[in-house]
Amino acid sequence: MSVLELQGISKSFGAIRALSEVSLTVRPGEVIGLMGDNGAGKSTLVKIIGGNFAPSAGSIRIADRTVQFARPVEAREAGIEVVYQDLALCDNLTAAANVFLGREPTRGVGPFRVLDYGAMYRRAAELFAELKSETRPRDLVRSMSGGQRQAVAIARARLSDSRLVLMDEPTAAISVRQVAEVLDLIRRLRDRGVAVILVSHRMPDVFGVADRVVVLRRGRLVADRPAGDSSPEEVTGLITGAIEAV
Amino acid sequence: MAANTANASLDDAINRTGDGFLGRLLGRHVFWVTVAAILACLIMSVATDTFATERNLFNVTRNFAFVGIVALGMTAVIITGGIDLSVGSVMGVCGILIGVVMSAGYSFTVGAAAALAGAGAVGLINGWLIAYAGMPPFVVTLGMLSIARSLAMVFSNNKMIYDFGPDTDLLLALGGGTTFGVANPVVVLVVLALAFGFVLRWTRWGTWIYAIGGNEQAANLTGVPVRALKLSVYVLCSLTAGIAAILMVGWLGAVTTGLGQTDELRVIAASVIGGANLMGGAGTALGAVVGAALIEVIRNSLLLLGVDAFWQGTFVGGFIILAVAFERFRRR
Ligand SMILES: Nc1ncnc2c1ncn2[C@@H]1O[C@H](COP(=O)(O)OP(=O)(O)OP(=O)(O)O)[C@@H](O)[C@H]1O
Numbered sequence: 001m002s003v004l005e006l007q008g009i010s011k012s013f014g015a016i017r018a019l020s021e022v023s024l025t026v027r028p029g030e031v032i033g034l035m036g037d038n039g040a041g042k043s044t045l046v047k048i049i050g051g052n053f054a055p056s057a058g059s060i061r062i063a064d065r066t067v068q069f070a071r072p073v074e075a076r077e078a079g080i081e082v083v084y085q086d087l088a089l090c091d092n093l094t095a096a097a098n099v100f101l102g103r104e105p106t107r108g109v110g111p112f113r114v115l116d117y118g119a120m121y122r123r124a125a126e127l128f129a130e131l132k133s134e135t136r137p138r139d140l141v142r143s144m145s146g147g148q149r150q151a152v153a154i155a156r157a158r159l160s161d162s163r164l165v166l167m168d169e170p171t172a173a174i175s176v177r178q179v180a181e182v183l184d185l186i187r188r189l190r191d192r193g194v195a196v197i198l199v200s201h202r203m204p205d206v207f208g209v210a211d212r213v214v215v216l217r218r219g220r221l222v223a224d225r226p227a228g229d230s231s232p233e234e235v236t237g238l239i240t241g242a243i244e245a246v
Numbered sequence: 247m248a249a250n251t252a253n254a255s256l257d258d259a260i261n262r263t264g265d266g267f268l269g270r271l272l273g274r275h276v277f278w279v280t281v282a283a284i285l286a287c288l289i290m291s292v293a294t295d296t297f298a299t300e301r302n303l304f305n306v307t308r309n310f311a312f313v314g315i316v317a318l319g320m321t322a323v324i325i326t327g328g329i330d331l332s333v334g335s336v337m338g339v340c341g342i343l344i345g346v347v348m349s350a351g352y353s354f355t356v357g358a359a360a361a362l363a364g365a366g367a368v369g370l371i372n373g374w375l376i377a378y379a380g381m382p383p384f385v386v387t388l389g390m391l392s393i394a395r396s397l398a399m400v401f402s403n404n405k406m407i408y409d410f411g412p413d414t415d416l417l418l419a420l421g422g423g424t425t426f427g428v429a430n431p432v433v434v435l436v437v438l439a440l441a442f443g444f445v446l447r448w449t450r451w452g453t454w455i456y457a458i459g460g461n462e463q464a465a466n467l468t469g470v471p472v473r474a475l476k477l478s479v480y481v482l483c484s485l486t487a488g489i490a491a492i493l494m495v496g497w498l499g500a501v502t503t504g505l506g507q508t509d510e511l512r513v514i515a516a517s518v519i520g521g522a523n524l525m526g527g528a529g530t531a532l533g534a535v536v537g538a539a540l541i542e543v544i545r546n547s548l549l550l551l552g553v554d555a556f557w558q559g560t561f562v563g564g565f566i567i568l569a570v571a572f573e574r575f576r577r578r
C-alpha cells in the first residue's frame with residue numbers, strides 16, 4: 001500500500017505552467033530525493049501535497065483513497081507534515097510550544113482548562129531524545145541553531161504520527177555539521193516507517209540518504225529511479241537537460 | 247538501572263534550559279523595568295518627604311490605574327503585532343454613552359452596559375476590518391480615532407454631563423471611592439492584570455496570540471484560528487477602554503467629549519515601556535502595569551521636585567526611547 005500516489009498533477013499560475021502531468025508513488029519508509037533547477041516546480045509540488053494549493057489537474061490518493069485538501073490542516077490530518085523552506089516556526093516561543101502549536105494539551109474540568117506545560121515539556125523531550133537531538137524543550141527557538149530548528153520542525157511531524165514528511169531545502173542555510181544532523185534526523189524518520197520527500201540542491205545530501213531520486217525539469221518529471229542505479233553526474237545532466245529523459 | 251538513567255537524562259532534558267532561573271529572570275525586560283520603577287520610588291522616598299506619604303501614593307496609584315487598565319488590552323493587541331490608536335476616543339465615546347444614558351434616568355447597570363456595548367461594537371469593527379478585510383491596523387484605528395471622537399460629540403451635542411440621574415452616587419462611589427483603603431480603579435486594575443497575566447500564560451488563546459505576533463504565517467499553517475484571535479484582541483482592547491472610561495467618569499464626576507483625548511499615546515507608551523514589542527510577539531500584563539506606573543512616578547517625581555511641568559513630556563518621551571534602546575542593547 002502506498003503512502004501517497006500522485007496522478008497527472010498539473011499546476012498553472014496564470015500563464016506560467018509550474019507543473020505538467022507529474023505522477024509519483026511514495027511507499028512507507030521510503031526517502032525520495034526531489035531535485036531540479038531553480039523554478040523547476042519542486043516547491044509547488046510540495047505545496048500541492050501539503051494542501052497549500054489545489055492542483056489545476058490530476059488527483060492525489062492516500063492509502064488508496066482520493067483526497068482533496070482545502071487547507072494545510074487537512075493535509076496534516078491525513079498524515080502529511082510539511083517542513084517549510086522558511087521553517088514555519090515562531091521565534092518568540094519555546095521549542096515545546098512550537099512542537100505543540102495548534103494542538104496544545106490542556107488539563108482541567110469542563111470549560112476551565114489550562115495548558116499542561118508538564119505534559120508538553122515531557123513529550124517534547126521524548127521526541128527530541130528519539131531524534132537524538134540536543135534541543136531543549138524550554139529554550140526559545142530564537143536562540144537555536146539551524147539544525148535544532150529542523151529538529152523542532154521534525155518533532156512536530158513525529159507528534160502527529162505523520163506517514164509522510166515533506167522537507168523543502170532543509171539543508172540550504174545551515175552549516176556542514178548541522179547538515180549531518182538533519183540527514184540523521186531523516187534516517188530516524190525512515191527507521192520508524194515514515195516516508196520522506198527531501199527537496200535539495202545538494203547532491204551529496206540526496207545521495208547520502210535517498211532511496212530514490214526524482215528529477216523535475218521545467219515542471220515535468222524527467223526521471224524517477226533508485227539512487228543506487230543513478231549517479232550525481234547523471235542527475236546533474238537530467239537537471240540541466242544535457243541528458244534527455246527516457 | 248539502565249531505564250533509571252534513561253529516565254534521569256530525560257528529566258534532565260525537560261528541566262534544563264540554556265541559562266537557568268537567574269539567567270532567565272535577568273533576560274526579562276519586565277524585570278528591569280520593575281527594578282527601575284522600584285529604584286525610582288526608593289530614591290524619591292529618600293530625596294523627598296512628600297513622595298512616600300499615604301496621600302501621594304494613593305493619588306499616584308489611582309492616576310495610573312486608568313492608563314494601566316487600557317494598557318492591558320493594548321498589550322494584547324501589540325503582542326499580535328497590531329496597534330489600536332482609537333482607545334482614547336473609545337474612552338470618550340463610552341464616557342459620553344454612560345453619561346447620556348444615566349442622565350436620561352436609567353440605572354448604572356443600563357448605562358454601563360450601553361458604554362461597554364459601544365466599546366465592543368468599535369472593537370468588532372476595528373477587528374473585522376483588520377482581521378477579515380486585511381486592512382492595516384494603523385490606518386483602521388486611526389480612522390476610528392476620528393470617528394469615535396466625533397460620535398461622542400454627536401451623542402452629547404458636545405455638552406458637559408454632570409447629572410447622572412438616580413444612580414449618580416453609585417457611579418461616583420465606584421470611580422472615586424476606595425476598597426480597603428485602595429482606590430477602586432486600582433482594585434480593578436489589579437484584578438484585570440491578574441486575569442490577563444493568567445490567560446496569557448495558561449491558555450491556548452494566550453499562546454496563540456504570541457504565536458501570531460511571532461510568525462503569523464506559521465500560526466496559520468498549524469491551524470491556529472488567526473482571524474478570530476485577531477478580532478478578539480481588538481474587542482478586548484476596546485472593552486478595557488470602556489471599563490477605564492466608566493471608572494474615570496465616576497472619579498471626575500462629570501464627562502465632556504474630551505475624555506481620554508491623547509490617552510492612546512500614554513497607553514501605548516506604557517505598553518512599550520513595559521516590554522511590548524511593536525513588531526509583535528512580546529509583551530506581558532505585568533509589564534503594562536509597571537510601564538503605566540513608571541510614567542506616573544516620573545511625572546509625580548518631577549512635580550514634587552519642583553521641576554517645571556513643561557519638562558514632563560521630555561522626560562516621559564526620553565524614557566520611552568531609553569526603554570526600547572535598552573532592550574536593543576541587551577539583545578546583542
Ligand atoms: N504563487 C505563485 N504565483 C505565481 N507563480 C508562481 C507561484 N509559485 C511559484 N510560481 C512559479 O512556478 C514556477 C515553479 O516555482 P517553484 O517555487 O515550485 O520552483 P522550485 O523548484 O521550488 O525552485 P527553487 O529551487 O528556486 O526553490 C516558477 O516559475 C515560479 O515563478
Ligand SMILES: [Mg+2]
Pocket residue numbers: 042043044085168
Ligand atoms: Mg523552492
